[in-house]
Amino acid sequence: xxxxxxxxxxxxxxxxxxxxxxxxxxxxxxxxxxxxxxxxxxxxxxxxxxxxxxxxxxxxxxxxxxxxxxxxxxxxxxxxxxxxxxxxxxxxxxxxxxxxxxxxxxxxxxxxxxxxxxxxxxxxxxxxxxxxxxxxxxxxxxxxxxxxxxxxxxxxxxxxxxxxxxxxxxxxxxxxxxxxxxxxxxxxxxxxxxxxxxxxxxxxxxxxxxxxxxxxxxxxxxxxxxxxxxxxxxxxxxxxxxxxxxxxxxxxxxxxxxxxxxxxxxxxxxxxxxxxxxxxxxxxxxxxxxxxxxxxxxxxxxxxxxxxxxxxxxxxxxxxxxxxxxxxxxxxxxxxxxxxxxxxxxxxxxxxxxxxxxxxxxxxxxxxxxxxxxxxxxxxxxxxxxxxxxxxxxxxxxxxxxxxxxxxxxxxxxxxxxxxxxxxx
Amino acid sequence: xxxxxxxxxxxxxxxxxxxxxxxxxxxxxxxxxxxxxxxxxxxxxxxxxxxxxxxxxxxxxxxxxxxxxxxxxxxxxxxxxxxxxxxxxxxxxxxxxxxxxxxxxxxxxxxxxxxxxxxxxxxxxxxxxxxxxxxxxxxxxxxxxxxxxxxxxxxxxxxxxxxxxxxxxxxxxxxxxxxxxxxxxxxxxxxxxxxxxxxxxxxxxxxxxxxxxxxxxxxxxxxxxxxxxxxxxxxxxxxxxxxxxxxxxxxxxxx
Numbered sequence: 018x019x020x021x022x023x024x025x026x027x028x029x030x031x032x033x034x035x036x037x038x039x040x041x042x043x044x045x046x047x048x049x050x051x052x053x054x055x056x057x058x059x060x061x062x063x064x065x066x067x068x069x070x071x072x073x074x075x076x077x078x079x080x081x082x083x084x085x086x087x088x089x090x091x092x093x094x095x096x097x098x099x100x101x102x103x104x105x106x107x108x109x110x111x112x113x114x115x116x117x118x119x120x121x122x123x124x125x126x127x128x129x130x131x132x133x134x135x136x137x138x139x140x141x142x143x144x145x146x147x148x149x150x151x152x153x154x155x156x157x158x159x160x161x162x163x164x165x166x167x168x169x170x171x172x173x174x175x176x177x178x179x180x181x182x183x184x185x186x187x188x189x190x191x192x193x194x195x196x197x198x199x200x201x202x203x204x205x206x207x208x209x210x211x212x213x214x215x216x217x218x219x220x221x222x223x224x225x226x227x228x229x230x231x232x233x234x235x236x237x238x239x240x241x242x243x244x245x246x247x248x249x250x251x252x253x254x255x256x257x258x259x260x261x262x263x264x265x266x267x268x269x270x271x272x273x274x275x276x277x278x279x280x281x282x283x284x285x286x287x288x289x290x291x292x293x294x295x296x297x298x299x300x301x302x303x304x305x306x307x308x309x310x311x312x313x314x315x316x317x318x319x320x321x322x323x324x325x326x327x328x329x330x331x332x333x334x335x336x337x338x339x340x341x342x343x344x345x346x347x348x349x350x351x352x353x354x355x356x357x358x359x360x361x362x363x364x365x366x367x368x369x370x371x372x373x374x375x376x377x378x379x380x381x382x383x384x385x386x387x388x389x390x391x392x393x394x395x396x397x398x399x400x401x402x403x404x405x406x407x408x409x410x411x412x413x414x415x416x417x418x419x420x421x422x423x424x425x426x427x428x429x430x431x432x433x434x435x436x437x438x439x440x441x442x
Numbered sequence: 443x444x445x446x447x448x449x450x451x452x453x454x455x456x457x458x459x460x461x462x463x464x465x466x467x468x469x470x471x472x473x474x475x476x477x478x479x480x481x482x483x484x485x486x487x488x489x490x491x492x493x494x495x496x497x498x499x500x501x502x503x504x505x506x507x508x509x510x511x512x513x514x515x516x517x518x519x520x521x522x523x524x525x526x527x528x529x530x531x532x533x534x535x536x537x538x539x540x541x542x543x544x545x546x547x548x549x550x551x552x553x554x555x556x557x558x559x560x561x562x563x564x565x566x567x568x569x570x571x572x573x574x575x576x577x578x579x580x581x582x583x584x585x586x587x588x589x590x591x592x593x594x595x596x597x598x599x600x601x602x603x604x605x606x607x608x609x610x611x612x613x614x615x616x617x618x619x620x621x622x623x624x625x626x627x628x629x630x631x632x633x634x635x636x637x638x639x640x641x642x643x644x645x646x647x648x649x650x651x652x653x654x655x656x657x658x659x660x661x662x663x664x665x666x667x668x669x670x671x672x673x674x675x676x677x678x679x680x681x682x683x684x685x686x687x688x689x690x691x692x693x694x695x696x697x
Contacts, residue, residue, distance in 0.1 A: 118551075124660060124665075125495070125656070125658030125659045125667070126659075185630075188625065189600065191606075192624050193605070193624050193625035193626050194624035194626055195626065
C-alpha cells in the first residue's frame with residue numbers, strides 16, 4: 018500500500034504540470050465552499066447571539082392574554098416549571114414594553130423605539146458580549162437610572178454618554194415618562210438596534226406594576242444544546258399548571274396561534290429559531306444558491322478530471338502495458354490511478370482549506386458597513402467553521418474526484434498488455 | 443345692637459361666599475358642555491400650521507365632521523396635495539387612518555399625533571374633562587386679561603391621552619390654557635386658546651396654539667419648541683348625513 022502511495026505521489030510530481038491546473042481547480046472549488054460555509058456559519062452565529070439577547074434567550078416564555086385577563090405572567094409558576102423540566106438553571110427575567118408608542122427624547126429630538134427592555138444588569142452582564150458597546154459601558158449592578166441605546170438612536174437624538182434622556186411609554190395607569198442617564202451606546206442599525214435597555218425595577222416603576230413583574234423568562238443555551246427539545250420539555254411542564262400554546266417553530270406559526278379564537282391567558286414557549294425563522298430562511302436561500310453554483314462548478318471539475326485522465330491514461334498506456342506484462346493485476350493497475358486522483362484531491366482540499374481560511378481571516382479583518390450590523394461582531398464578520406461541515410465537504414470533493422478518475426482508470430486496467438505496449442506516447 | 447349683629451352676620455356670609463371654592467365638578471361639566479355638540483352635528487375647516495425649528499412651517503388644511511352624541515368624527519385632509527384625500531375616521535373607541543394611495547385603512551389611536559403635528563387625534567373629539575378626570579385641586583390665578591380657576595386634574599382611566607393635566611378656566615367657563623403632563627409629572631405640552639367664536643349656544647376656538655414641551659431644537663444657543671397653530675373657520679351646526687361617518691364615504695371622496 019505504502020509503495021503504491023509513493024508510486025502515486027511520484028507519478029503526480031512527475032506530471033505536475035498536467036495536474037497543476039486540475040488540482041488548482043479542485044482547490045479553488047474547495048476554497049469557495051470553505052469561505053461560503055465559514056461566512057454563512059459566522060453570520061448565523063452572530064445573528065443568533067444578538068437575537069438571543071434581543072429575544073430574551075434561545076428559549077423564552079411569554080404570556081398572552083385575550084378578553085378580560087390582564088396577561089400578567091405568573092413568574093414563580095414559570096420558574097418552577099423550568100426547574101421541574103431542566104433542574105436548576107440560570108434564567109433571564111425581563112420586563113419588556115412591546116407597545117409601539119415608546120419614544121426617547123433628548124434636546125428636543127425624539128426617536129421611536131420598538132422595544133423597551135427592562136433587564137437585571139447583574140444577571141445579564143454575562144450574556145452581553147453580543148452587544149457591541151461603542152461608547153460608555155454596561156451599567157453597574159443596581160443602577161436604576163441607567164439606559165443603553167443604539168448608536169443610531171443616539172445619533173438621531175444627538176445624545177452622548179452621560180446625557181439625561183426622557184423615556185415616554187404607556188403604563189398601566191397611563192402615559193408616563195422617566196429620566197434616564199445614557200450609560201452606554203451599542204452599535205446595531207438592524208432591527209435589534211431599535212431597543213432601549215433599562216433596569217427592570219425602573220421599567221416596572223414606569224409601567225406602574227409590582228417591582229418583581231416579568232413579561233419574559235428566557236434561557237441562554239450553550240452551543241450544541243437542543244432548543245426544540247428544551248422548549249418542548251418546558252412547555253410540557255408549564256401546561257401541567259396553566260394553559261399553553263404548542264411550541265411555535267416560526268414567526269408565522271406564532272402569529273397564527275395568538276390570532277386564533279381563544280380567550281383568557283396562555284403561555285407561549287418559543288425558540289430563537291422560530292423568532293429568527295425569516296432571517297434564517299434568507300440565509301438558507303443564500304446558502305442553497307451557493308451550493309447550486311458549487312455543484313455546477315464541481316460537475317465541471319469532474320468533467321475536467323475525467324477528460325484529463327483519459328488523456329493521461331492514453332499517454333501512459335505503454336507504462337500500463339509494461340506493468341501488466343510484469344504481472345500486475347487489473348485491480349492494482351486501476352488503483353494506481355485511483356490513488357493518484359485521491360492524493361490529488363486530498364492535496365487540493367488541504368490547499369483549498371488553507372486558502373479559504375486565509376480569505377476568511379482577511380474578510381474578518383475588514384470593517385464592514387453598518388448596514389450589515391445584524392450579522393457582525395464588533396463591526397466585523399466573525400467566521401466560524403464547523404468541523405463536521407468541513408469534513409463533509411472534503412468527502413464530497415474527494416468522492417467526486419475519485420468518481421471522475423474511476424471510469425478512465427477502469428478502462429486503463431482492462432487494456433491488454435501487448436496492445437498497450439504497442440501504443441506510442 | 444340687633445342691627446349690628448345682623449350686619450356682622452351678613453358681612454361674614456358675604457365674605458364666606460367670596461372665599462368659598464366653586465363646585466369644580468359642575469364647572470368641568472359646564473366646560474365640557476360649552477364646547478360639545480351632543481344634540482347636533484358639527485363641521486368646520488381647520489388650518490393646521492406646524493412649526494418645526496430649523497425646518498420652517500408646514501400647513502395642512504382639513505375638513506372636520508363631528509357627531510359627539512355617537513362619539514364619531516371624520517377628518518378629511520384637503521391640503522397639501524401630497525396628503526389630499528387622507529382621512530381619519532373615529533367611531534366610538536375605534537379609529538382608522540385611510541391612505542388613498544394604497545387604499546388601505548389602518549388602525550390608529552386617539553393618543554397618536556395628528557399628521558405629525560403637535561396635536562393629537564384626541565384633540566378633535568368632544569371635551570370629556572368631567573367624566574375622564576378627577577379634580578385634585580383648584581386655585582384662582584390671573585392669566586393675561588382673564589381671571590381663571592386653575593384646576594389640577596388626574597385621569598380616572600387609561601384611555602385618555604394625558605394622565606394628568608392643568609386647565610385654566612375663565613369666568614365664562616371656557617378653557618383658556620391647558621398643560622398636559624405624564625403620570626410622573628413631566629410637562630408634555632401646553633395649549634392656549636385665547637379666543638372663541640360663538641355658534642348657537644356653543645363655543646368653538648378661533649385659534650388654538652399648541653407648544654410641544656419635549657420637541658424642539660436649539661438654534662443660536664436658544665431652545666425653540668415645536669408649535670402647532672390651529673385656526674378654525676366656517677363652523678356649522680347643520681345636520682349631516684349618517685353616511686359621512688363611514689369608511690365607504692372616505693373611500694368615495696378620496697377618489
